[in-house]
Amino acid sequence: MDHEIYILIVEDELEVMDAIVNDLSEFEDHFPIETANTAEEAQSVVDQIYHANNEVGLILCDHVLPGKNGVDFLIELQSHDLARNSKKVLVTGQAGLEDTIQAINKARLDHYIAKPWTKEQLDSVVKEQLTNYVIDRKYNPMEFMAILDSVKLAESMRANPLTDN
Amino acid sequence: MKINRKQIIGSTVGILGLIIPFFLNINGLSEAGHVTLGVFFLAAAFWMLEPVPIYATSMLVIFLQVVLLSKEGLFFHSVTDSYTPDSYTAFIGTLANPIIILFLGGFILADAAVKYSLDRNITRILLKPFGTSPKFIVLGLMVVTAVLSGFMSNTATTAMMMTVILPIIARVKNNDPLRIGLALSIPFAANIGGIATPIGTPPNAVVLGALNQQGITIAFGEWMVLAVPLVVVALLMAWFILTQMFKAQTDHVEIDMSGRFNTSKNAILLYVVFGITVLLWITEKAHGMKSAIIALIPVVFLTMTKVITKDDIRKLPWEVLWLVAGGLSLGISMKSTGLAEWIIGSISWSSFGPLLIIIMFGSVCLLIANFLSHTVTATLIVPLAVSLATSGLATEGFDLVIVSIVIGISASLAMMLPISTPPNAIAMSTGTIETSQMAKAGITIGLLSLVLVILNAVFYWPIIL
Known part of the structure; x- marks a missing residue:
């Protein structure tokens, strides 16, 4: 890859943020992690990442945040030319039914993790979503075989005619 | 850019x-x-x-x-x-050269096979008799890979087989050498298996195309008679070497291969067309219809019946056809302008016996193809052999057909490095193997297989041709 694929975590409680970052340490070498405490800060982090010609592969977002809430932030991202492709995961204990429906219908939410989560659960969701992201974006699956879901990546290679040379 | x-x-x-x-x-x-x-x-x-x-x-x-x-x-x-x-x-x-049309037929068949999961179902059926002992599982995987890669691209076969072996690797203990053996068995078997049929891999096309330009045609079945015994022995040898180099610690391996044949109307049409086409290819001698003509059968019938759609056609690997055509085109000028003859003329061939020429072409090809594309290697070297034959500079006993096949097959045997072939690159990307392990096994198998090629070229092929 000639550019980085970021994981963005949006969370206002510091202990929770630390826990997520810690749980995702095995991805950090390949997918740098950025954090934001509010939706407004997250918006500017997203812009910075794309401005530097990198991209956001995955957003893990809390719902209840000071200021704009997580679901509204994710819905707004849908009108962002590039970040609309990012995989979006809501990590929350407090999103009501109405918010959740909004997130699915209007922000094309990819996954919902209810707090509290386990490290295994979080890792497997992140792995799955990043795998889907690199497949959707048609990146060379071989670059991610060792870290993401290798079977799914191999399957995607099978589906696209491959050639000897 | x-x-x-x-x-x-x-x-x-x-x-x-x-x-x-x-x-x-x-x-x-x-x-x-x-x-x-x-x-x-x-x-x-x-x-x-x-x-x-x-x-x-x-x-x-x-x-x-x-x-x-x-x-x-x-x-x-x-x-x-x-x-x-x-x-x-x-x-x-050259873009419509018979060998290009033959490959087009092969592409359509392979694409349809993937689309209707025929490749995976064949794998499931063929793997069954190999049981659960690691040694025989590896053998089974190699046999299946080789068979499929004879009709599909080596790379596509490797990608499919990775979906079969990666779950096994995940279940085997981290320090068990079986993991390495498994990960290497697939690309090696794919490279070897591609030799088996004319449509197995592009270097075969380069050889057959160049011979075609000289008015020499080798029938589909004839190529298989020449190549399959070599493929079988090389495959068994590769299996033996891999299972010796990377001895399994576990004694029991489970393969989870559930699934059933697709029985939709389209899938059944595909099975029928696939069967008929392959049957007609290998019986060319009996009915006399050229393999490129038969290749039009899947092209016509699978598209007419919409088994293969417009989108599928657009996704075919057209660039491979251009790659081979470019090589054939270059061959035309190298011969007609006397360039190839001039290159050949700068070496005094008369001092080399036919055996030495075979050994030279084979080893140079094997060496170069480890670093360059197999197809490109064959493309650059085959015209030299052709000129050597037509210039009359070679010694008595020089056989163009045999030397050309030696070149094509030796190119396919180059599998020392991750960059040697796309199948190797895929296996490497799983993170299961180190380059040094691939190199050690790849060099051993490559060199021993080259010896096999030379033995075939001296003792077996002259009987058939």
Whole structure:
């Protein structure tokens, strides 16, 4: 890859943020992690990442945040030319039914993790979503075989005619 | 478009290579031969250093030949003593060369097989008898891979088989060498299996296309009679070496292969067309219809019945056809301008016996193909063998067909490095193996298989041909 694929975590409680970052340490070498405490800060982090010609592969977002809430932030991202492709995961204990429906219908939410989560659960969701992201974006699956879901990546290679040379 | 240093060097070398021969006056080489030498330098430099994709180089080669060397091009409008220019249709016509059409048929069949999961279902059925002992599982996987890669691309076969072995690898203990053996068995078996049929892998096409231009045709079934025994022995040898080098610690391996054959109308049509096509290919001798003609059967019937749709057709690997066509086109000029003969003439072949020539071509090819594309290697070397035959410089006993097949097969046996072949690159990307392990096994199997090729070339093939 000639550019980085970021994981963005949006969370206002510091202990929770630390826990997520810690749980995702095995991805950090390949997918740098950025954090934001509010939706407004997250918006500017997203812009910075794309401005530097990198991209956001995955957003893990809390719902209840000071200021704009997580679901509204994710819905707004849908009108962002590039970040609309990012995989979006809501990590929350407090999103009501109405918010959740909004997130699915209007922000094309990819996954919902209810707090509290386990490290295994979080890792497997992140792995799955990043795998889907690199497949959707048609990146060379071989670059991610060792870290993401290798079977799914191999399957995607099978589906696209491959050639000897 | 970003341009890096490698691209700048590659382009510079290639362009200088194209221009310099225009300013030289080489004794014994026609004017057109000088031009072809330039095109050859450019193609070789571009194919080796890859400033542009290898198929783009092939397109450029055809373009340059049409413009610089054809009767309708810039320079050679009439016949002279030293050069009878071909019409431009000869160069662009390589795109419809019988071997290209044969490959097109193979592509359509392989694409449909993947679409209706025929590849996976064949794997499931064929793996069953191999039980659960690691040794035999590896053998089973290698046999299935080799069989499939005879009809599909080696790379596509490897990708599919990875979906089979990765779950096994995940269940085997981290320090069990079986993991390495498994991960290497697939690309190696795919490379070896591709040799088995004319459509198995593009180097075979290069060889058959070049022979075709000399008026020599090898039937589909005949190629298989020549190649399959070699493939079987090489495969068993590779299996033995891999299971010795990477001895399994566990004694029991489970493969989870559930699923059933697709029984939709389209899938059944595919099975029938696939079966008929392969049957007609291997019985060419009996009915006399050429394999390229038979290749039109899947093309016509699978598209008419919409088993293969417009979208599927668009996704076919057309660049491989251009790659092979570019090589065939270059071969035309190398021969008609006397360039190949001139290159060949610079070595005094009469001092080499036919056996030594076979050994030389085989080992040079095996060596180069580890670093370059297998197809490109065959493309660059086959015209030399052709000229050696037509120039009459070779010693008595030199057989063009045998030497050409040696070149094609040796190219396929190059599997020492991750860059040697796309199947190797896929296996490497799983993170299960180290380059040194691949190199150790790849060199051993490559060299021993080359010995097999030479034995075949001396003792077996002359009986068949």
